Amino acid sequence: MNEHDFIEQLVNLMDTEEDISMDSSLENIEEWDSLSYVSFLAMCTKHLGRRVEPQKVREAKTVRDLYEIVNE
Amino acid sequence: MSKVYISIGDYAIREIEESDLSQLLEWRNSPEIHSKMLTDHIITWDEHLAWFKKIKEQDPTLNFAFVYQDKLVGYAGYTKYDPVTKTGDGGSYLAPELDLPVDAGIYSGELLLYYGFETLGIKKTVTDVFLDNERVVKMNKLMGSKIISSHKLKKGGKVKEVVTMELTYEDWRKSFYREFFL
Numbered sequence: 001m002n003e004h005d006f007i008e009q010l011v012n013l014m015d016t017e018e019d020i021s022m023d024s025s026l027e028n029i030e031e032w033d034s035l036s037y038v039s040f041l042a043m044c045t046k047h048l049g050r051r052v053e054p055q056k057v058r059e060a061k062t063v064r065d066l067y068e069i070v071n072e
Numbered sequence: 073m074s075k076v077y078i079s080i081g082d083y084a085i086r087e088i089e090e091s092d093l094s095q096l097l098e099w100r101n102s103p104e105i106h107s108k109m110l111t112d113h114i115i116t117w118d119e120h121l122a123w124f125k126k127i128k129e130q131d132p133t134l135n136f137a138f139v140y141q142d143k144l145v146g147y148a149g150y151t152k153y154d155p156v157t158k159t160g161d162g163g164s165y166l167a168p169e170l171d172l173p174v175d176a177g178i179y180s181g182e183l184l185l186y187y188g189f190e191t192l193g194i195k196k197t198v199t200d201v202f203l204d205n206e207r208v209v210k211m212n213k214l215m216g217s218k219i220i221s222s223h224k225l226k227k228g229g230k231v232k233e234v235v236t237m238e239l240t241y242e243d244w245r246k247s248f249y250r251e252f253f254l
Contacts, residue, residue, distance in 0.1 A: 026174070027171065031207075032174060033174065033177060033207065034174065034175060034176070034177030034178045034211060035177075035207050035210055035211045035214070036174075037174045037175055037178070038178060038211070038214055038249050038252070039214070041249075041252050042214075042248065042249075051251075051252075054175070054252045057174075058173055058174055058175055
């Protein structure tokens, strides 16, 4: 998944209207909450066919950190 | 030392102490949390104290302080519990101003559900939520809840749609999200 597609998926997943880039800080995105967090874990399982570690997602600071988790 | 009822990782639900009360009331009456509650009423200190005295006498315990790394960060509890029908109506809220980990909301819900289903032995939870509280409705669905009915309620001079959401023990047990956190 390239960066553009990833951001598009993340925006849909969070249902946010904010302008998001790879360097966006997650703590500044209001919709980065428990719902988005669980939805992100579910998306990874569905699209990657593998389970990602919740702890890594929890500790992510930026959109790029999430992207790197997906592309590990 | 406060009694801890259940803990998972850094999160726990413990008994509510008198020293928690002013903070809990401030959060409960904050615009962020009050706007999501079904009632219009702003709770007074005297009402809050009376509630505390009542819950201290409850057996089993139904109301808890939600803590992260031993620090009070919210509330979780059952406002209704029927030991005959084995039904509970639960809810939780987090401190609106604290910068909590992104999973705090999941654990406040999960700890309360775990206590209800595994300790109280309830068979289902039944909770009313404003339909426009979309993120909570979606989160409840992710946790296994289903909408079973809806009705209208007047709040702040406006008529709003309320959905009643039910979560059975069986649906909770097989909720996919639990595999990530337990």
